[in-house]
Amino acid sequence: MTGAVELLPVIGRRAALERFIRLPHALMRDDPSWVPPLLAERRAALSPGKNPWFRHGEAAFWIARREGRDVGRISAQEDRLAPPDADGARIGHFGLLAAVDDGLVFAALLAAAEAWLAARGLGRVRGPFSLSINEQTGLLVSGFDTPPMLMMPHDPPHAGTRLEALGYRKARDLLAYIVDADAPLPPGAAALVARGLPSGVVLRPMRRAALREEVAALLAIFNDAWAGHWGFVPFTPEEVEHLASELRPLLHERLVWFAELRGEPVAFVVCLPNLNEAIADLDGRLLPFGWARLLWRLKIAGVATARVPLMGVRRRLHSGLLGRALPFFLMDALRREALAMGIRRIEMSWVLEDNAPMRHLAQSVAAHSYKTYRVYERDIAG
Numbered sequence: 001m002t003g004a005v006e007l008l009p010v011i012g013r014r015a016a017l018e019r020f021i022r023l024p025h026a027l028m029r030d031d032p033s034w035v036p037p038l039l040a041e042r043r044a045a046l047s048p049g050k051n052p053w054f055r056h057g058e059a060a061f062w063i064a065r066r067e068g069r070d071v072g073r074i075s076a077q078e079d080r081l082a083p084p085d086a087d088g089a090r091i092g093h094f095g096l097l098a099a100v101d102d103g104l105v106f107a108a109l110l111a112a113a114e115a116w117l118a119a120r121g122l123g124r125v126r127g128p129f130s131l132s133i134n135e136q137t138g139l140l141v142s143g144f145d146t147p148p149m150l151m152m153p154h155d156p157p158h159a160g161t162r163l164e165a166l167g168y169r170k171a172r173d174l175l176a177y178i179v180d181a182d183a184p185l186p187p188g189a190a191a192l193v194a195r196g197l198p199s200g201v202v203l204r205p206m207r208r209a210a211l212r213e214e215v216a217a218l219l220a221i222f223n224d225a226w227a228g229h230w231g232f233v234p235f236t237p238e239e240v241e242h243l244a245s246e247l248r249p250l251l252h253e254r255l256v257w258f259a260e261l262r263g264e265p266v267a268f269v270v271c272l273p274n275l276n277e278a279i280a281d282l283d284g285r286l287l288p289f290g291w292a293r294l295l296w297r298l299k300i301a302g303v304a305t306a307r308v309p310l311m312g313v314r315r316r317l318h319s320g321l322l323g324r325a326l327p328f329f330l331m332d333a334l335r336r337e338a339l340a341m342g343i344r345r346i347e348m349s350w351v352l353e354d355n356a357p358m359r360h361l362a363q364s365v366a367a368h369s370y371k372t373y374r375v376y377e378r379d380i381a382g
Contacts (some may be wrong), residue, residue, distance in 0.1 A: 007061055056081045113125065117380060124379050179367035225312035230352060255337060282337065304345065
């Protein structure tokens with residue numbers, strides 16, 4: 001390509017937003033590992049009227065055009081709940097990045113996002129977050145040969161190279177671990193579980209009849225457990241309500257487990273059937289027959305893979321033996337139930353590269369790292 005890169009702002013243009021959402025379908029269609037996301041879900045995620053993230057965040061979107069065709073897209077967003085960096089710098093984000101392997105296209109897209117953030121007084125840009133660190137996070141930099149699990153991104157190998165050429169540096173790597181559901185626990189973990197639950201602790205599955213309260217309980221634990229970790233942004237009450245509604249079709253009683261200490265929920269694990277396995281051949285469409293195929297695959301045929309996106313233990317227990325033991329009991333219960341449902345492989349993701357306890361847990365239950373996602377950053381010129 002030799003022509004100039006033109007940037008088309010998307011906000012307020014319904015037809016342009018549809019082009020924005022569908023653009024990866026054209027750019028990634030030849031990648032055998034890419035899974036087209038459901039178009040209806042993407043429309044809702046980018047709609048201020050449907051996604052409660054927009055109550056504490058603002059975003060802008062652009063499409064890059066060159067020689068008459070759409071060749072890339074990007075978002076820029078300010079999350080008012082995101083904490084400043086350790087040096088006091090205010091952080092803005094970019095996300096939803098997809099573009100052809102062209103340095104000028106990447107440069108134009110990132111320049112637009114940086115200018116938008118700089119105009120709001122933000123001194124550092126970090127991403128990709130699409131739109132939030134609690135949604136799709138990071139850019140795939142290794143593990144391109146397998147499809148992504150649900151709610152995880154998939155990117156071409158050239159994307160990271162292009163960002164680094166523009167001066168973007170690694171902020172953190174995020175790891176995805178994979179484990180066979182029928183793999184025996186290593187001796188140390190097996191011995192711990194064999195000793196039985198500590199006094200006063202009960203494991204129980206999620207109560208679907210009280211789904212709203214159960215989701216609120218687990219996210220309260222999550223917000224407490226992960227406060228202070230790098231990049232952490234708490235779920236708001238509105239986001240909890242939204243998440244409960246969005247995940248209702250995927251939440252299975254036997255794949256969500258709580259640990260209660262003298263009647264109080266203090267730890268949990270959530271495992272979701274891998275929706276991407278069920279929608280891979282739908283090209284993002286649920287009409288006219290996609291709904292029927294999807295429901296049949298999820299409810300009747302089942303899927304063979306699943307993902308653990310959320311796990312947490314109350315912070316007051318972190319330093320004690322109980323806090324270190326509870327995740328092993330939860331994972332043991334989860335793996336037994338998953339195997340009974342026909343699930344053969346479970347991804348634990350994502351795990352911060354410097355989160356030693358979570359990495360130890362994954363390795364202790366026989367999981368191994370098989371994908372790496374990178375969060376990039378750079379300071380914004382004044």
